[in-house]
Amino acid sequence: MKSFQREVNAVTVIAAREVVRFFRDWRESLVFSFLFPVLFLGVLGGNIAQNLTGSLSYNYLQFALLGMIANTLAMTTMMSVASLVEDRQNDFTQEFFVAPISRYSIITGKIIGGSITSGLQLFAFVIVAIAMKISLTPLAILCIILLAPVICLSGGALGVLITSVFSSTPKAADQGVILVAFSQMFLSGAIIPINNSSGVLGILARIMPMTYLVDLLRGLVYQGTPFYSKIVLYNPLIHLAAVTAFSVAFFVVGTFLFVRGERNR
Amino acid sequence: MKRLSENSRLINQENLKENKLDTGFSIIHVSKLVKKYRKTEKAAVDNISFDVYAGELFAFLGPNGAGKTTTISILTTTLAKSSGKVIIAGNDLDSQAKEIRQDIGIIFQNPSLDLNLTAEENIRLHVSLYGIYAYKPLYRLMPKEYKDQIIGLADFLGIREDLFKPLKTFSGGMRRKLEIIRSLMHKPKILFLDEPTQGLDAVSRKSLWDYLRRVGREQETTIFLTTHYIEEAEYADRVCIINHGKIVFLGTPSEMKNRLIDKYLVLDAENRSALGSELEPFQPEAKGDGKIKVHFKQQTPQQILCRIRTPLTFMEVHTPTLEEAYVDLVEEKDEKKVLA
Numbered sequence: 001m002k003s004f005q006r007e008v009n010a011v012t013v014i015a016a017r018e019v020v021r022f023f024r025d026w027r028e029s030l031v032f033s034f035l036f037p038v039l040f041l042g043v044l045g046g047n048i049a050q051n052l053t054g055s056l057s058y059n060y061l062q063f064a065l066l067g068m069i070a071n072t073l074a075m076t077t078m079m080s081v082a083s084l085v086e087d088r089q090n091d092f093t094q095e096f097f098v099a100p101i102s103r104y105s106i107i108t109g110k111i112i113g114g115s116i117t118s119g120l121q122l123f124a125f126v127i128v129a130i131a132m133k134i135s136l137t138p139l140a141i142l143c144i145i146l147l148a149p150v151i152c153l154s155g156g157a158l159g160v161l162i163t164s165v166f167s168s169t170p171k172a173a174d175q176g177v178i179l180v181a182f183s184q185m186f187l188s189g190a191i192i193p194i195n196n197s198s199g200v201l202g203i204l205a206r207i208m209p210m211t212y213l214v215d216l217l218r219g220l221v222y223q224g225t226p227f228y229s230k231i232v233l234y235n236p237l238i239h240l241a242a243v244t245a246f247s248v249a250f251f252v253v254g255t256f257l258f259v260r261g262e263r264n265r
Numbered sequence: 266m267k268r269l270s271e272n273s274r275l276i277n278q279e280n281l282k283e284n285k286l287d288t289g290f291s292i293i294h295v296s297k298l299v300k301k302y303r304k305t306e307k308a309a310v311d312n313i314s315f316d317v318y319a320g321e322l323f324a325f326l327g328p329n330g331a332g333k334t335t336t337i338s339i340l341t342t343t344l345a346k347s348s349g350k351v352i353i354a355g356n357d358l359d360s361q362a363k364e365i366r367q368d369i370g371i372i373f374q375n376p377s378l379d380l381n382l383t384a385e386e387n388i389r390l391h392v393s394l395y396g397i398y399a400y401k402p403l404y405r406l407m408p409k410e411y412k413d414q415i416i417g418l419a420d421f422l423g424i425r426e427d428l429f430k431p432l433k434t435f436s437g438g439m440r441r442k443l444e445i446i447r448s449l450m451h452k453p454k455i456l457f458l459d460e461p462t463q464g465l466d467a468v469s470r471k472s473l474w475d476y477l478r479r480v481g482r483e484q485e486t487t488i489f490l491t492t493h494y495i496e497e498a499e500y501a502d503r504v505c506i507i508n509h510g511k512i513v514f515l516g517t518p519s520e521m522k523n524r525l526i527d528k529y530l531v532l533d534a535e536n537r538s539a540l541g542s543e544l545e546p547f548q549p550e551a552k553g554d555g556k557i558k559v560h561f562k563q564q565t566p567q568q569i570l571c572r573i574r575t576p577l578t579f580m581e582v583h584t585p586t587l588e589e590a591y592v593d594l595v596e597e598k599d600e601k602k603v604l605a
Contacts, residue, residue, distance in 0.1 A: 006396030013393035013400040021381045094377040097343050099394035100367035263345040
């Protein structure tokens with residue numbers, strides 16, 4: 001097998017492992033996949049919509065649905081990448097690190113595997129949205145499906161960076177992911193509009209990678225609607241440039257730091 | 266003890282410089298290797314040098330914390346060294362780590378298996394990572410060669426029936442066997458075994474050794490082994506003992522026994538003075554209980570006994586075991602450390 005073929009094969013098998021592991025405990029996976037949208041969209045989103053969004057000229061639940069989808073896809077992939085620390089705890093990373101493959105292939109496989117498993121999360125969100133009668137046009141669903149891989153890959157790249165920083169124990173890695181994921185959820189406009197955010201909150205909102213992912217998704221879904229200017233912050237091209245830049249940077253720096261941390265003890 | 270220490274020192278120097286097999290070429294070359302962990306003052310591996318020759322079974326021994334696993338981790342590219350030079354199968358560790366990984370197989374001290382997968386899935390993952398076979402999501406889609414190879418190995422190690430069961434149901438011994446199958450799937454030039462028989466019962470240990478010897482012979486695989494079981498070093502072509510990060514012995518198991526430990530006869534007779542006179546050429550020593558101790562190195566016990574006419578009332582031949590030789594070496598090093 002040629003070098004490139006071997007790397008592709010390695011990425012495939014590492015991604016497949018994530019999927020097999022995810023579906024091996026399919027009951028828990030299914031329950032949690034549906035529990036999350038029910039809690040965040042049904043309970044949190046529903047309460048905000050009923051009590052705090054009277055002055056909004058657009059459908060808040062649709063707005064929140066898109067934000068939560070982007071946030072959840074990114075977070076699920078981040079969690080999957082963070083499981084590298086759990087693998088290390090169980091001595092399984094040794095198997096990866098002695099294999100004659102690039103370290104980037106290992107991380108890429110993890111991200112792709114996590115992205116595939118987060119597809120179930122997307123499916124659960126769409127089902128819950130339909131059940132809650134949140135308007136989702138076929139075009140909107142198509143935009144979500146098309147952008148989902150980009151969101152997952154970006155989330156995975158951020159996950160690599162977080163994992164490289166919080167890599168001491170699986171607990172530290174999970175807490176790191178949760179800390180970053182929730183900060184992003186509240187600051188990026190995933191749940192709460194940030195069009196009028198200013199000062200420190202405004203700055204934080206604009207340095208959150210999630211802001212650009214969420215806004216990119218909304219930019220595509222709300223394109224051509226009367227609410228576009230009220231909801232979307234920047235042009236989708238700006239978002240794409242920002243998302244590509246931070247994803248590549250996080251992936252390269254995160255992988256470098258993680259591998260260095262593994263070898264330079 | 267002084268004489269033994271002197272012997273050890275001379276032998277060590279001689280071995281460290283010259284010891285090599287006549288037939289093999291150096292497949293692992295380690296020169297002035299140092300590893301100092303972060304936030305520690307002492308080096309875990311302290312300027313060690315040795316060669317392992319192609320096709321040999323090389324045993325790397327030492328007490329807990331001696332530097333065995335650190336060394337094996339560096340050689341298998343999972344741990345960065347602080348300084349030194351390592352060449353494995355002609356590839357430089359600094360610039361050709363990936364090529365090195367292609368040539369080696371490893372059985373780690375702690376099993377590195379995914380307990381959420383079945384035994385076969387773990388192996389399929391391994392062969393795909395090594396690029397031996399293209400990954401297929403199902404066993405039945407894998408090529409016939411893969412199936413034959415895995416079934417053959419599983420048959421030999423007696424885990425064929427469990428191949429498709431989740432690893433969670435496997436005992437420690439079965440997991441070890443699975444790791445052995447996995448490490449041999451890509452036919453490595455060098456097989457690193459970090460305490461491979463740890464946790465195995467005597468029968469499993471024996472079957473593992475039978476298999477490893479067969480692999481070494483048939484596939485000409487070089488085996489680099491660390492172990493706590495000293496008797497396992499008897500199987501080795503050469504033994505290297507590391508203690509406190511430094512090599513204290515490098516040589517064959519018989520050299521270890523013959524040259525480092527006293528071999529002696531303990532004799533007694535009713536007429537001890539007559540016996541003592543007859544043994545005079547062999548520089549006898551009186552033991553605390555009055556019996557006579559005669560060291561032998563060049564001679565055999567029979568050659569000494571032939572000289573004796575005095576009727577004996579007691580005779581004991583003390584020949585060292587490998588374990589005694591090992592303990593002697595390690596303790597000697599520790600004593601030196603305390604004195605220093």
